[in-house]
Amino acid sequence: MAVSETELHKEAERLYQNLKNVGWTFEDCEIIAPLTLEINQLKKEKNAIILAHSYVTPDIIFGVADYSGDSLGLSKQAAETDADIIIFSGVVFMAETAKILSPEKTVIVPSREAGCSLADAITGEDVRKLKEQFPGVLVVAYVNTTADVKAEADICVTSANVEDIVNKLDAERIIFIPDKNMANYLRRVTDKEIIDYEGTCIVHDNINPSSIELARERYGQDIVILAHSECPPDVIDRVDFVEGTSGMRKYIASHPEKKRFMLATECGLADRFSVEFPDREFIGSCVLCPYMKRNELRNILQALKDPKPDQIITIPEEIRVKAKRSLDRMFEMS
Numbered sequence: 001m002a003v004s005e006t007e008l009h010k011e012a013e014r015l016y017q018n019l020k021n022v023g024w025t026f027e028d029c030e031i032i033a034p035l036t037l038e039i040n041q042l043k044k045e046k047n048a049i050i051l052a053h054s055y056v057t058p059d060i061i062f063g064v065a066d067y068s069g070d071s072l073g074l075s076k077q078a079a080e081t082d083a084d085i086i087i088f089s090g091v092v093f094m095a096e097t098a099k100i101l102s103p104e105k106t107v108i109v110p111s112r113e114a115g116c117s118l119a120d121a122i123t124g125e126d127v128r129k130l131k132e133q134f135p136g137v138l139v140v141a142y143v144n145t146t147a148d149v150k151a152e153a154d155i156c157v158t159s160a161n162v163e164d165i166v167n168k169l170d171a172e173r174i175i176f177i178p179d180k181n182m183a184n185y186l187r188r189v190t191d192k193e194i195i196d197y198e199g200t201c202i203v204h205d206n207i208n209p210s211s212i213e214l215a216r217e218r219y220g221q222d223i224v225i226l227a228h229s230e231c232p233p234d235v236i237d238r239v240d241f242v243e244g245t246s247g248m249r250k251y252i253a254s255h256p257e258k259k260r261f262m263l264a265t266e267c268g269l270a271d272r273f274s275v276e277f278p279d280r281e282f283i284g285s286c287v288l289c290p291y292m293k294r295n296e297l298r299n300i301l302q303a304l305k306d307p308k309p310d311q312i313i314t315i316p317e318e319i320r321v322k323a324k325r326s327l328d329r330m331f332e333m334s
């Protein structure tokens with residue numbers, strides 16, 4: 001794509017206004033400016049949008065994404081968009097969710113290797129076995145699951161609505177899959193009996209409680225520590241607030257008097273918030289999701305220009321329809 005020096009400079013300046021808050025120099029922004037310009041131009045030509053999860057790198061979030069957020073926010077955007085093509089800069093189960101909700105759209109992932117340890121922890125066949133073992137018990141599936149698992153579940157939840165939905169369900173006992181840590185967290189906030197499963201997120205399960213103790217020792221009451229509900233109980237025990245990433249964002253936005261935060265979640269969120277709340281200080285967890293980091297400007301450009309067959313999400317219609325029912329029940333209850 002032929003672009004003038006003036007256009008490149010203007011684009012680098014646009015990028016720099018956001019990325020300087022996470023240590024990018026103007027020269028760094030000049031290097032990626034041709035890529036972001038080409039991606040944004042191609043989006044218009046192809047009537048495409050880019051949905052980016054908060055854990056991808058800030059050059060994607062602030063350079064080319066049309067919307068960034070958590071699983072729930074991204075699912076809603078996928079369902080509502082008029083675009084013909086959705087480039088899902090996140091992990092594969094999220095792109096599957098977009099396809100379940102918008103089957104008429106072309107949903108593309110920059111990297112097919114962008115998996116998820118939670119989604120990989122359980123299959124549809126495993127859920128069928130659980131239902132045989134606990135007949136009649138409602139199956140609540142965290143959205144971090146594959147389409148065939150969602151198809152076997154009664155309802156989906158995200159970290160943003162799990163507590164609310166589980167408490168509203170007309171059932172005293174539920175099967176909660178696949179995140180064992182989130183199931184443990186749920187036991188703290190609901191009276192329902194929770195039958196759990198052995199899945200964990202490799203990122204949140206590796207957040208070390210001693211890092212939280214160190215931050216507390218160093219800053220005392222001058223720090224607010226926020227944790228994702230995928231964290232293990234010994235982390236949850238030590239923090240001030242537990243929610244998904246959108247809940248953390250709301251908390252920060254509604255507490256302008258608090259100036260320093262530690263985020264016990266994927267480290268990319270600290271970058272995003274550093275740009276969005278430049279007057280606050282964010283201490284990340286230093287734990288990165290290797291799957292999310294498979295998303296790069298270069299593979300987004302390639303996927304937009306000429307996607308390979310394995311980058312285009314397809315789901316058998318019978319599974320998609322059943323999985324959509326579980327997602328629709330979630331939207332009705334949230």
Ligand code: SF4
Binds near residue numbers: 091115291
């Ligand atoms: S951060 Fe954890 S839950 Fe999220 S995609 Fe990575 S492995 Fe999966």
